[in-house]
Amino acid sequence: MHVRSGRYAELHCTTNFSFLQGGSHPEELVVQAAALGYTAVAITDRASLSGVVRAHAAAKEVGVHLIIGVFVEPIDASPLVLWVTNKKGYANLCRLLTTGFLKQGCLRECVGRSESELQNHDSRCLLTADEVAAHAEGLLAGLPLARLLRSAESAAGSIREWRDRLGSKLYGLAEVAMEGDDQERFENYARLSYQTQVPLVAAGDVRYHCRERQPLHDVLAAVRHGKTIESIQGELLSNGERHMQCVDQVVQRFSMLPDAVERTLEIASHCTFSLDELRYEYPHAVVPPGRTPKDYLSDLAWKGARKRYLNRVPEKVASLLEHELSLVHELGYESYFLTVFDVVRFARQRGILCQGRGSAANSAICYCLGITSVDPARMNVLFERFVSRERQEAPDIDIDFEHHRREEVLQYIYATYGRMRSAMTAEVICYRLRSAVRDVAKVLGFSLDRMNQLARILDVGDSTEQLPERLTESGVNPRSGSGQRLVMIVKQLIGFPRHLGQHVGGMVMTRGDLCELVPIQQARMNNRTVIQWDKNDLDEIGILKVDCLALGMLSAIHRAFDLVKQVGGPCLTLATVPAEDPSVYEMISKADTVGVFQIESRAQRSMLPRLKPACFYDLVIEVAIVRPGPIQGNMVHPYLRRRQGEEAVCYPSQEIREVLEKTLGVPLFQEQAMRLAVVAAGFTPGEADQLRRAMGAWRRTGVIHEFHQRLVDGMVSRGLSSTFAEQVFQQLKGFGEYGFPESHAASFALLVYVSAWLKAHYPAAFTASLLGSQPMGFYAPSQLVRDAQEHGVTVLPVCVQNSGWHATLETSGKSLPALRLGFEQVRGLGEVIGLRIEQARKSGLFISVQDFTRRCHATQSQLLSLARAGALKILAGDRRQAIWDSMERNPEPGSMPLFEVGGCHGLNEMKSSSTEIVNLPTTSPLEDVLSDYRTSGLSLVAHPLQFLRSHLVQCGIVTTAIACAQPEGNRVTVVGVVLSRQRPATAKGIIFVTLEDETGVMNAIVPKTVWQHCDSQDRRAPVLMIEGQVQRRGEVVHLLAERLAVWDESDTDESLLVGLPRISRDFC
Secondary structure: OOOOOOOOEEEEEOOOOOOOOOOOOHHHHHHHHHHOOOOEEEEEEEOOOOOHHHHHHHHHHHOOEEEEEEEEOOOOOOOEEEEEOOHHHHHHHHHHHHHHHHOOOHHHHHOOOOHHHHOOOOOOOOOOHHHHHHOOOOEEEEEEHHHOOOOHHHHHHHHHHHHHHHHHHEEEEEOOOOOOOHHHHHHHHHHHHHHHOOOEEEOOOEOEOOHHHHHHHHHHHHHHHOOOOHHHHHHOOOOOOOEOOOHHHHHHHOOOOHHHHHHHHHHHHHOOOOHHHOOOOOOOOOOOOOOOHHHHHHHHHHHHHHHHOOOOOOHHHHHHHHHHHHHHHHHOOHHHHHHHHHHHHHHHHOOOOEEEEHHHHHOHHHHHOOOEOOOOOOOOOOHHHOOOOOOOOOOOEEEEEEOOOHHHHHHHHHHHHOOOOEEEEEEEEEOOHHHHHHHHHHHOOOOHHHHHHHHHHOOOOOOHHHHHHHHHHOOOOOOOHHHHHHHHHHHHHOOOEEEEEEEEEEEEEOOOOHHHOOOEEEOOOOOOEEEEEEHHHHHHHOOOOEEEEEEHHHHHHHHHHHHHHHOOOOOOOOOOOOOOOHHHHHHHHOOOOOOOOOOOOHHHHHHHHHHOOOOHHHHHHHHHHOOHHHHHOOOHHHHHHHHOOOOOOOOOOHHHHHHHHHHOOOOOOHHHHHHHHHHHHOOOHHHHHHHHHHHOOOOOOOOOHHHHHHHHHHHHHOOOOHHHHHHHHHHHHHHHHOOOOHHHHHHHHHHHHHHHHHHHHOHHHHHHHHHOOOOOOOOOHHHHHHHHHHOOOOEEOOOOOOOOOOOEEEOOOOOOOEEEOOHHHOOOOOHHHHHHHHHHHOOOOOOOHHHHHHHHOOOHHHHHHHHHOOOOHHHHOOHHHHHHHHOOOOOOOOOOHHHHOOOOOOHHHOOOOOOOOOOOOOOOHHHHHHHHHHHHOOOOOOOHHHHOHHHHHHOOOEOHHHHHOOOOOOEEEEEEEEEEEEOOOOOOOOEEEEEEEOOEEEEEEEOHHHHHHOOHHHHOOOEEEEEEEEEEEOOEEEEEEEEEEEOOOOOOOOOOOOOOOOOOEEEO
16 A cells, blocks of 8 residues: 555644643644644543643644544553544543543452552543443544553454454554664564454554653653652653654654555544534523423513513613513523523522622623623613624623532532533643642652742742742752753643643533533532533533632621621611612721722722722722723723813713713723724624623734724724724723623622621621631631721620620620620631530530530540630630640540640649649730630730830831821831732732731732842741831822831740731732
8 A cells, every 4th residue: 555645644642631641732732733744633632531622723723634532441451542433423432431430339340450450540430341332333443552561462362352342443553662672563563463353553652742842741750650750760751752753754664564654544534523513502491381492581581670670671671671582582592591590590599699790790681580680770781792693602601609508509400400411610720830840849859848948939920930040049059950950841831731620610501411522520529520621612612601609708798687687687688788878988988898898908998098989880990990901901090080080081972982981981891892892993792792802812913913903993984093092902902911891890899889888887797797708808807806896896705605606796785786706716626516516505504614525525626726715714714724624534546735735834734633623823915815816816805916015116116007197208117917918910029918916907018129038938927027118199008118027036035926827818
């Protein structure tokens, strides 16, 4: 058979979606195949189709034929490469992998096989040869002959076993890699082919697209084995030949088997399937008998509209509903809306607080169905931001549920649609700088101390450009052989997939079996399954995803509503919280927003006194304006100047005025960007949506250039100046850095207002609800409690006689209820014992520590946690006595309670007999405070810094209150407990640090150079000293740091703050 010159199809490629086994991205392999002139390339990852969508998109772009395949390792037969020939074969392949991933108890089928044999198989996907054969329709198979390392007789037997099952579908993969025995291997392959009548086909067993990736592949192999490269030399590839070869080299290498090369084209010609053939179908909606989805959706929408507007549907809303229902019917999306409506209805019936957000809030249908809470009568909604003809893809609805009850919703979806028709979207967990450095350093043989030190030195904002500098700081010479190798491989490794995780809430539901579109596998969490594609893959293929997200603030609001009702307040819902309360906006304008949803960050609180929100729409703007998009697009300062009357607002045309008037001529929202394209440049609404999508990809060369020209030309042709057109384009380009749609901001603004209203009118209930929803937001419990106290709330300590698991409210005839801290604040206690205490207390209060121990079945570690937190003081009289009493219980195996008791010293504190009375000294206030911080992260006794104040004054260090009162430019030095460290992506390396002392808080701006000059460990200290200049911008005060250092107590008589834990919420 004559080999046609320059023609070859590579049929066996492993990408980095065989997690830690391939050295190249799928796209790199596809692009390289096209560059080398291959006719086709097969992506054959190990039991995974996670990378095929990326390969598919790349193949369409470069014009190479992509073959979908996998590598499977049955537990009772030799491994196979499977190739998809048609749509039926693809469905069978997906179902086959799903069978292997979801099979229960499959290890029992491995009886008779040794553990060492099983280790060579993918423990997640266990299949039998019979199962492979049962799914073989539409598939071809290649048996890698190089893996048959036993005798020739057993190799022939293995081939015959597969031939008997697969018949003519089976080929023998002849693979060599210039390992010195190629000729011998070819002779063996030819002999086996003759003996078994299985034709040979050439393949490269490709692991990376170019030879230069071999060192990275070696590193990945070592990571996979959990050993150093040096220790697994025998497990590594012997050379770098498993890269894509040019066609001439392939032909020359297989000159002994020329038919094997030609046969690659034969197989490629049979494999005609493309992912473009997949057609996603929405699941059948829950529709009453005799009704169509169209009629049922229309009926529900109009009924909802009449209910929302008390039978007086505004003309604007009616017109929107008619338009949207018509477009939804045209595109066939009725079942989609009804599916989401069913999920929301389930949540409401269960009393689960939920709210739709994102672009769905542009939909009047969603509002009338109760999916979203943004009233289209009060907003200029743009339905095409949500659904459009031109977009040719399913709309996307995000729904927030209470975070602790979201699982009920997910399980309802599984129960309603079935495990084979619903699953969670995957999230590809990729290497970032710190994880890449840690893994690479480990396998290169760096010491554990050196690895930990390097990991500590690395900052979140660091990139590979800073890596040589960080190596130097950790004592590693970046110019040494190991240093250079580390830097080179880390640069290649960043962005590589590490493993497959779960999306935060994306659920996929289908009409037919989802497992025929994409393999389904068990998730790490019980009772959850996950598909092998992420959200970007779903977008590429056009598959519906409903985001069922968990939002802690919804849980907090629900709990606050319950607490308000419990103490005699009104019965509240999101819809009945009194609107437009002036006292709420006054509080917000003072930046008194600790704990308030979305506007509690340092950046938001700095903005609030300047923007001074006075109505709901101002909150919509506030939510949207402090985002990377508006900041990068230079929209923030022009808007503020115009709002404060410092800059005139002018509009080039009446049409543009109508789009931008409510944001003073500055486009702050994605919808405005789209409307501008329509009214100022002649785009259709669908084309404007394409512009929005291109904004997110503007860094990719050429992606937005076409829109740039059309936008500018369109504006100029309509009489607008080219200067104005360029200014608008630059602003819109800023949205590529993440900008909010107005509808999304409006959905969040509702929760902003509700949470602020609760804080203003029911601060105790609001704080208690926040404590019960931790971790959440920017502030730890200590700051939330302090803020509540500053608002007049009495806060009571954790107590076994009064506390529940969550914080509660106590009334005693006073006008305001007191907040009682819950057992949730005691570190290491656990919810089980907390609830057990509540249950035991129903039969009467406890009379002693011993009585408490007996009735609650508390372990000694639980008793010690409660005693150290002061929760047993009411029974023992003193914290130290409570610790002593808790030690009367026999120690648990492995524990050393005497060594764990802080503040107990001397022989007289050793355990006494039961009749001996021990008089223990009471703990000092400082000991109480430090014990509080160690056990619960906060103290109601005092602030740690007040015990140092006299010494701090002697050192010229002022309180934060004094510092905040200083005029602009004054130099001050403050010391405080660190509450937070933040490094926003738009801040160019600047760190924002918030310090707290007994008088208040100070926000410090730490330039990158100052931060880096400070020792890496000192940056993370619980107490810092900052010296700098006071900056004042109206009511906003910052300290511009010139020096940052850990507070040093070495020159004091005693170290008072030893043992103070770090309580900060860090975002850097």
